[in-house]
Amino acid sequence: MELEFRDPEWAPPRKDFPLWGLYHSCILCSFDFTRGEPVISYEVDTAPIASIFPDDSRVPVPLCHPECVTLATPTLLPDGRLDPDIAHLNYREGRIDEPEDPCGARLRWLQDSFAHNLFEILRGRLPQQVCRNIATHCIRERAVQVIQEQWLAPGRSQKGYISVPIRHGVALWAQYIRFEGKRCIQSFSYESRGGDEEMLLEGNSRGPLNIFIRQHSLGIDKIVVTEGTESPRAEQVEAYWWTVYVQQNPIFYLKARYDGIKVRDLVLVKSSGDFLNFRCCLGPCEVLWAIPPTVVKYSPKIPLPIGIGETFVRSFEWNKPGTLGYSFVLCSDIVLQFNSHGIGHPAAFDEYQVFDPNEITWLYFPMGPDERVSELWLRQYPEKNATLILVTDQGRSLVLGSQQHEPGATYHPIARLPHDKPCSMLYAHAFILTWIHIDAVSTWENPQTRQIHPDWRSDFNDIYTSAKLDGLRDVTPCIQKGPFVWGEGEIITGLLLTYYDGSRSCIGDVRYDRLGTPEKVTSDTMWIRYVEHSDVVVPEGEYYAVDVGIEWFGFSQPRASSYFHEESNTTSEPDSSTDGTSEEDDSVDEGSPAARWVRLPQYLTVPLRGRLDWAKSPDSSISVLSHHERSEPNDEMLHVLSEDVKLGRAESVVKSITCLLGDISPKNLEDFAKDAAKTDNYDTFGL
Incomplete structure (x- = not known):
């Protein structure tokens, strides 16, 4: 079937495998390989080759389990060769924020759906529990079966790129399909077609629009369109993220890749000849949000990492009920990750395990049963460095970075957190800068800075x-x-x-x-x-x-x-x-290799x-x-807080705050701004 809205400006090459052609899982069942496992590799237009999965975690050609090839033949491999479109269909976009969960929702869905189908086929002659037990041994079979069912469905369109013009006075609808239990946008239309569909745009809008696109590893599952400064209310959902284009004036174009079943990599561009390729490290950086942000112009702007195709803006809650402590992943004075720990809190995902462990520090800050973080402070070496400091309502503090090690540092409070509810914060990092933002919090228009002259001197920048x-x-x-x-x-x-x-x-x-x-x-x-x-x-x-x-x-x-x-x-x-x-040990010779x-x-x-x-x-x-022998630590904040009590503060106001941590030197900030300007990155998303 002919693909609707086919983009005349873009045509996918024959060899169009994602993520620079690097594979670590079977393209039929999507389960990871283990080292030394037998695999079958498929190059486009070549015969399959049997081999062994190497020590490398990713390889440059599509691979399959031999068992999955047997299951897929002859329906998906009629002539013994792999249709390259299938590699696109089942590929899961790898995001650094998304932990691998072998016992997660996908595995449960495959087991449950196989057990349900088996129970129905046998018309109840086997108990449901027996069907579920059988299903645990048929996970790969069910995964391949899902592809067969949808790939061989009548009327399926061929893969390609689509371009959907959005104009004044034109309504827009989205049609949905379920793939492995996940809801995905399958197509767009200007009129209702019935079935599982949703009107995205009524067509009577005259002002600028805000487009909120929610994605998961297999495609797009939701689009919300608002006007003015309105943003949708949505809770954070693990392994889902939002791309946001704010204050967009029609006419614009929704462009995407259609993998043969569903829409993926949806972007918004202002010209029919444009296309955003976030996989290209020389192009713009995709900004991914854990929750939909407010429609504002952030200042300072989110620092975008140079030479990386995406950055993730996470959501974090201070003083969540049941919090027993916090942990922070630091790279010097850069906070890479904020975590809370307690009853019912999800475990922190270690996305930095591939880093040199000498460059990463994990700080754990245990909290008392009635203790809460009451204030956030900033320590600054003007035009050099900024560090976040936590202060609790019991007078304890934690510096999220190195100890004060030279004169000239100033301290000032940036936020007084609510005492009766959690406080949400957005944050992102670009490895040498961290960006934090809180929407509505008690703060000060012109906070007084404090300096200290402690009776101790730090000997280390540690x-x-x-x-x-x-x-x-x-x-x-x-x-x-x-x-x-x-x-x-x-x-x-x-x-x-x-x-x-x-x-x-x-x-x-x-x-x-x-x-x-x-x-x-x-x-x-x-x-x-x-x-x-x-x-x-x-x-x-x-x-x-x-x-x-x-x-x-x-x-x-x-x-x-x-x-x-x-x-x-x-x-x-x-x-x-x-x-x-x-x-x-005298038994070891100093010159021998064992001595090392x-x-x-x-x-x-x-x-x-x-x-x-x-x-x-x-x-x-x-x-x-x-x-x-002295129990009291060399706590720089004890001196600061003591002076703060003596001098007092101006009245606080409730408003949003945004600040940067890490290397805030003018040259570093200028370098980030220049790089974003080269790719028109901030204007692309309306940031």
Whole structure:
């Protein structure tokens, strides 16, 4: 069947595989391959080739499971060759915000629909539970069957590109189809056709329009058109995102790729000869929103990453009911990810696991049962750097970045969060800048800045954490598993401390999903085993340069004996000890290759009084541990808040706030603006 609204300006090439032709899953069933698994590869116009899935996670040709090929023959592979259109049909757009969930909605739908069909075919002769049990073994079969049903449906149009003109006085309708249980737009029309359809545009609009397009991994499932400053109300849904074009004057064109079943990659352009290719790193950057934003001109504008086809604007809620703590993924003073943790909260998705772990820091900030984040502050080194700081209603604070390390920093509050409800925030990052926005919050027109002159001086430009040691009940390690450069094993990157009064604190790099087993405090001393980083000059006193993390901690003195890291036992009593010295194993020749794998331990004895500081380098594997008799930490915000109380503040106002974190130097901001101007990126979306 001829494709309606076929775009005369664009024709897909014969070899038109998505995502630069990189595949990691079967194009028939869409389940991932495992290393060493038999596969069949298909190039366009060539015979299939049997091979083994390589160590690489993505390969440049379409691949299938041999079992799926058997299921698809002869209906989808009538002459033994793959129709290249099928690769487009079932390809799932990979978004960095979307976690892989093998037990998620797709798997459940495939199982449920197979069980339902089997029960109907057998007319109830098998119980439904038996049908469901059978379905668990037929997931690939059902996935291939879905393609067969819809690919072979009568009247199906061939794939191609479409261009739908939108003009004054013309109504627009969308027709829908369900693919693997997900609702997808199949086609557009200027009149009603019945069935599952929806009127998108009545045709009587005269002013500028706002187009909100919601997508998922298989296509477009919703379009909302508004006028003026109206935006749709919608909750955040995992694995769905919005593309927004605001204040668009008809005439414009909706352009998209039709994969043979449904519409994908829908964009809005102002000329019939234009097309937006977000897959091209030299073109514009697609701005994806977790929820529909308000129709405003943001200032400062969202920083768009250079050379990357998309950026994601996430939604985050402060003081959500049941919050037990927050975690933050940092790259120096850039906040890459905000997470809340508590009963009923979804687990944080680690999209930065492919980064160098030395460049990423996870800070965990435990909250008391009645504690809430009350204010957000900004620390600025004018025309250099900006850092976000949290302040709670119990006087605690957390700097989301490095410690103050040079004079000239100013501090001012940017938001007072509601005390009786959660507060929603939008944020995005471009790796060296973070953008945050809150729509309606108490703030100040011209907040007074504060400067401090503390009686302590920071010796390191590090991410500083501190915890008191008095009243300690148990300690929980955050464990990172290898491989490391010296081999397999485990390293403790941080500690979660719990006190007898129920309060908690954290030091080091702590990920909530990597917490180990709590170790009960059984003495008045803690021993820590670590490997010294000899290239670091530390101040005089109880300062210890640590490479990567600590290897063990405990509350009974270790026994004397040699130790190799391969034995990796992070909390139980080890087989080595010297107090503050290291022991070498004479059996290992210094010149042998094995010597490179030996980590020679040092031991640190920490009395459980005062405090323990853990300063982590933001861009290397180095940390510095130090013990201090004074319990109070070097908290820069204590001085700032004390001065703030003395001087008072002006009256607050309720309005939106937008600010940037990270490198705010004029040159850096100018570079981002120039790059966005080259691709007309802000004007494309009306930002």
